[in-house]
Amino acid sequence: MHITQHTDYALRVLIFLGANEHRLVTIQEIAESFDVSRSHMMKVVNQLIRLGYVEGLRGKGGGLRLARAAGDIVVGAVVRDMESDMELVECFGGESRCLLTRSCRLRGALSDALNAFLASLDRVSLADLLSAEERRVLFVPLAEVGRNTG
Amino acid sequence: MHITQHTDYALRVLIFLGANEHRLVTIQEIAESFDVSRSHMMKVVNQLIRLGYVEGLRGKGGGLRLARAAGDIVVGAVVRDMESDMELVECFGGESRCLLTRSCRLRGALSDALNAFLASLDRVSLADLLSAEERRVLFVPLAEVGRNTG
Numbered sequence: 001m002h003i004t005q006h007t008d009y010a011l012r013v014l015i016f017l018g019a020n021e022h023r024l025v026t027i028q029e030i031a032e033s034f035d036v037s038r039s040h041m042m043k044v045v046n047q048l049i050r051l052g053y054v055e056g057l058r059g060k061g062g063g064l065r066l067a068r069a070a071g072d073i074v075v076g077a078v079v080r081d082m083e084s085d086m087e088l089v090e091c092f093g094g095e096s097r098c099l100l101t102r103s104c105r106l107r108g109a110l111s112d113a114l115n116a117f118l119a120s121l122d123r124v125s126l127a128d129l130l131s132a133e134e135r136r137v138l139f140v141p142l143a144e145v146g147r148n149t150g
Numbered sequence: 151m152h153i154t155q156h157t158d159y160a161l162r163v164l165i166f167l168g169a170n171e172h173r174l175v176t177i178q179e180i181a182e183s184f185d186v187s188r189s190h191m192m193k194v195v196n197q198l199i200r201l202g203y204v205e206g207l208r209g210k211g212g213g214l215r216l217a218r219a220a221g222d223i224v225v226g227a228v229v230r231d232m233e234s235d236m237e238l239v240e241c242f243g244g245e246s247r248c249l250l251t252r253s254c255r256l257r258g259a260l261s262d263a264l265n266a267f268l269a270s271l272d273r274v275s276l277a278d279l280l281s282a283e284e285r286r287v288l289f290v291p292l293a294e295v296g297r298n299t300g
Contacts, residue, residue: 002238003238003260011256012256021249044177067268075256075259088152088153089152089153089158101242104276105279105280105281106161106162106165106225106279109225109270109271109274109278109279110271112152112270113267113270113271114267116261116266116267116269116270117264117266117267117270118263119266120259120262120263120265120266120267121259121260121263126167127258128255128259129255130255142224
């Protein structure tokens with residue numbers, strides 16, 4: 001059982017931006033920090049921009065920042081928005097061939113469990129994830145930005 | 151986000167056996183009922199036997215049955231036992247390269263959510279899944295067993 005890498009990276013991007021709220025951040029920096037390819041990170045960031053979690057400023061001196069305060073970004077909502085496939089089992093999708101589908105109580109039990117999973121993450125905001133240690137690890141002072149990212 | 155097909159099928163096998171507690175069932179029957187290959191179903195059943203959920207009686211007239219009462223089989227336990235990979239994200243495994251791993255609060259939040267998911271399924275037994283409708287769809291009277299499965 002797992003959430004997609006896409007969602008995992010989206011959460012890391014938000015954590016990185018949250019730890020560097022004082023400045024604009026480049027995709028390159030985030031990709032290097034988490035050792036992920038720039039093109040994969042670009043897809044993740046573009047989706048976060050479309051969804052209204054991140055703001056991208058173009059041009060020289062441009063970059064990324066959170067589009068909302070970290071306290072207003074709910075982790076459960078990010079997971080719901082980023083996961084394209086919340087089909088825990090085949091029959092959650094449209095094309096189930098299982099003969100139980102119409103009356104299945106397992107489906108209801110799994111659906112309840114998924115709701116419990118998301119409800120747990122609905123109680124957590126991005127601000128809650130930003131421990132002092134995370135800010136220390138990810139924080140890059142303005143003065144060092146040019147040197148670190150080339 | 152999804153659970154493995156392997157776990158999905160294991161739950162269906164248990165539901166089938168639960169709906170036919172009055173007799174022994176063959177793998178062939180279950181595979182045909184759910185339109186799944188016999189070899190895949192065999193792997194699932196063998197694991198259920200090893201885990202003590204199912205009993206297999208060999209020889210002529212042999213077959214499968216639940217090894218415990220349906221009310222004593224907890225769905226959350228079956229999911230835990232069958233899912234080889236409960237690593238929601240990369241860093242739940244041993245080989246994470248994420249620089250946040252040691253201090254990450256996201257990991258804790260996801261771990262809490264996974265526990266909420268499983269706790270929800272711990273409140274459901276196999277007996278709870280066996281609605282009258284499921285028993286009706288899956289139940290095969292003893293007299294028809296020979297005719298149905300050849």
